[in-house]
Amino acid sequence: MKPPHLFAYFGVELEYMIVDTQTLAVRPWADRVLIDAAGKPTSDIERGRLTWSNELVAHVIELKTTLPEESLDGLAEGFAAEVAEVNQRLAAHGVCIMPTAMHPTMRPEEAVLWTHDFSEVYAAFDRIFDCRGHGWSNLQSVHLNLPFSNDAEFARLHAAIRLVLPLLPALAASSPFVEGQPTGRPDNRLAFYRHNSAKLPTLCGRVIPERVYSQADYERIIFDPIAAELAPHDPDGVLEARFSNSRGAIARFDRNSIEIRVLDIQECPAADLAVLRTIIALLRELVAETHVPLAAQQSIDVEPLRALFDATVEQGAAALVAEPTVLRACGVATPVSAGELWRQVIARLDPCATASPAEQNALAVIAAHGPLAGRMTRAFEAGETLDSIYRRLATGVATNAMFQPLS
Incomplete structure (x- = not known):
């Protein structure tokens, strides 16, 4: 394997909820499908290029790249095939996979924690935070892992990611409903996520990571305060600071990567991969200092980025982007809506030019019609029921079908 230089590899993780085929209520079947496939209790099943895995709650299953991938080519089709395989195994039990970042009617008391491998970690989080809250038990996301080889590359990548994070809800929001009701907010998953560890605020910080550009500073500024705050609540030392860091992007120095965690999962793998290609293309420009020098990227503080993040969580594509460094970083000259900013970025970079037709179509739909949320x-406001909307989503996830209002 080549050394982990910038953009040499990509790690992708997609989380899906498991629901009752008849009622669409969440069902804690992740352990059963993993046991069925492996023949014994397990938390991971390697299936060639992709792996099935568990998550915190038993109604969520994760599909992820087994090893870092040198290219995203073929992943959309690969993930769709694995979704179809999981669905085939679940069908006999009257359950299936459903996409989007929050279940639209689930109530927190329905959550069932994973009880097999690593359950002591989940139990510790539950004891401290009560993981029955929406920000813990009702959230499905996409994680993108990007590599670096040393402090210099980490500094470039972390600076670029910090600038892009606040814009991501305007591209990927898919959680507009909570407990059966529209909230007017496109990204309820992140609205809950930004407060889910408020009891121990150092874990999540301000979601947007601090201006930290070396491993030593990261240990001192981020990991050490997390460890100190955890210690009184975790006398057995079950929780580690590096795994408890819940910022919107987290450094994993044990594997020389940064993991982006603020992306809502889309309606199908083609849409997820199209979104990831777009983000990677923009990050490449930032790392290359195409529009903004590194020093300027690194100088922007947390608060203006957090303010923009809050705006895109609450308003999605309609949020105004006026922060000068963010605008310049995206090649945009004057304040615009976040949706218009992404349209300009997509038109300029054409990130799916060499991708599959399904990914090209997915990005075209997002650019023309906005995020899934x-x-x-719009489908709900036109009179379609939540049940109909989510049944269409559950039907389309394995066939890479994009979601559009019926009328």
Whole structure:
């Protein structure tokens, strides 16, 4: 394997909820499908290029790249095939996979924690935070892992990611409903996520990571305060600071990567991969200092980025982007809506030019019609029921079908 230089590899993780085929209520079947496939209790099943895995709650299953991938080519089709395989195994039990970042009617008391491998870690989090809250038990996301080889590359990548993070809800929001009701907010998953560890605020910080550009500073500024705050609540030392860091992007120095965690999962793998290609293309420009020098990227503080993040969580594509460094970083000259900013970025970079037709179509739909949350909301406002909306989503996830309002 080549050394982990910038953009040499990509790690992708997609989380899906498991629901009852008849009622669409969440069902804690992740352990059963993993046991069925492996023949014994397990938390991971390697299936060639992709792996099935568990998550905190038993109604969520994760599909992820087994090893870092040199290219995203073929992953959309690969993930869709694995979704179809999981669905085939679940069908006999009257359950299936459903996409989007929050279940639209689930109530927190329905959550069942994973009880097999690593359950002591989940139990510790539950004891401290009560993981029955939406920000813990009702959230499905996409994680993108990007490599670096040393402090210099980490500094470039971390600076670039910090600038892009606040814009991501305007591209990927898919959670407009909570407990059966529209909230007017496109990204309820992140609205809950930004407060889910408020009891120990150092874990999540301000979601946007601090201005930290070396491993030593990261240990001192981020990991050490997390460890100190955890210690009185974790006398057995079950929780480690590096795994408890819940910022929107987290450094994993044990594997020389940064993991982006603020992306809502889309309606199908083609849409997820199209979104990831777009983010990677923009990050490449930032790392290359195409529009903004590294020093300027590194100088922007947390608070203006957090303010923009809050705006895109609450308003999605309609949020105004006026922060000068963010605008310049995206090649945009004047303040615009976040949706218009992404349209300009997509038109300029054409990130799916060499991708599959399904990914090209997915990005075209997102550019023309906005994030999935907006399309779902428009369908609901036009009279389609939540049950109909989510049944269409559950049907389309394995065939890479994009979601559009019926009328």
